[in-house]
Amino acid sequence: MARDERLCLQAVWKAYGARAVLRGADLSVSAGMLAGVVGENGSGKSTLLRIAVGQLRPDSGTVRRFSALGYCPQQAVVNDTLTVAQHLRLFQVAYRLPRLDHAWELVDLLGFGADRGTRAGELSGGTRQKLNLTLALMHDPPLLVLDEPYQGFDWDTHQRFWHLAGRLRARGRSVVVVSHLLHDLRHFDTVHHLRDGRLHEEHAEHGETGHGEGAPE
Numbered sequence: 367m368a369r370d371e372r373l374c375l376q377a378v379w380k381a382y383g384a385r386a387v388l389r390g391a392d393l394s395v396s397a398g399m400l401a402g403v404v405g406e407n408g409s410g411k412s413t414l415l416r417i418a419v420g421q422l423r424p425d426s427g428t429v430r431r432f433s434a435l436g437y438c439p440q441q442a443v444v445n446d447t448l449t450v451a452q453h454l455r456l457f458q459v460a461y462r463l464p465r466l467d468h469a470w471e472l473v474d475l476l477g478f479g480a481d482r483g484t485r486a487g488e489l490s491g492g493t494r495q496k497l498n499l500t501l502a503l504m505h506d507p508p509l510l511v512l513d514e515p516y517q518g519f520d521w522d523t524h525q526r527f528w529h530l531a532g533r534l535r536a537r538g539r540s541v542v543v544v545s546h547l548l549h550d551l552r553h554f555d556t557v558h559h560l561r562d563g564r565l566h567e568e569h570a571e572h573g574e575t576g577h578g579e580g581a582p583e
């Protein structure tokens with residue numbers, strides 16, 4: 367095990383019927399690391415993340431997690447009949463959190479406090495995604511696995527997300543993000559390109575997150 371490793375996938379294979387999606391994928395993420403997973407549509411990024419968090423079993427290979435995690439799935443898993451505030455209280459119980467201060471800070475940072483009393487089924491797509499992300503982050507776990515977490519975010523919120531990711535990294539959290547956006551690659555410490563079922567690490571030019579993005583604290 368590498369020093370401070372939080373997540374380790376080795377030789378992971380996964381097929382759906384005859385279609386082999388993952389063919390020996392390896393991924394290692396350490397503490398304080400912001401890792402990007404990129405690849406074409408259908409290359410298997412969500413499959414890889416679902417295996418990484420234990421939602422899906424690989425056909426073969428090993429998956430090891432060395433800490434609690436927060437998972438933001440591509441599709442928000444929320445109950446349309448519950449309000450934003452009710453979701454936070456429900457997850458407070460699930461995560462056994464004494465307080466919701468951090469959760470409400472995230473709501474403020476992502477800018478959807480005005481929707482605290484709105485039912486999830488009546489939220490806009492972007493705001494629903496803000497709730498999805500808040501539910502993954504509110505217990506402040508050491509490992510975060512985020513599948514296109516900013517879908518539908520406006521530009522300002524998108525920038526705030528990267529500022530937040532930079533703060534998490536600075537506090538030693540490990541963050542894995544699936545991204546489609548070329549201009550986001552500069553934020554990552556390592557970029558892992560999923561191609562033909564395997565991850566190819568490409569060296570990030572520079573990690574800029576948290577350094578002068580201009581988003582407020």
Ligand SMILES: Nc1ncnc2c1ncn2[C@@H]1O[C@H](COP(=O)(O)OP(=O)(O)OP(=O)(O)O)[C@@H](O)[C@H]1O
Nearest residue numbers: 382383387405406407408409410411412413414440
């Ligand atoms: N439950 C499933 N049953 C059968 N095939 C599946 C299933 N889930 C995914 N697939 C197929 O596996 C391949 C990889 O899907 P996956 O969602 O992991 O890709 P992705 O890289 O996340 O795609 P996108 O960029 O479009 O989100 C696709 O061809 C998809 O159709």
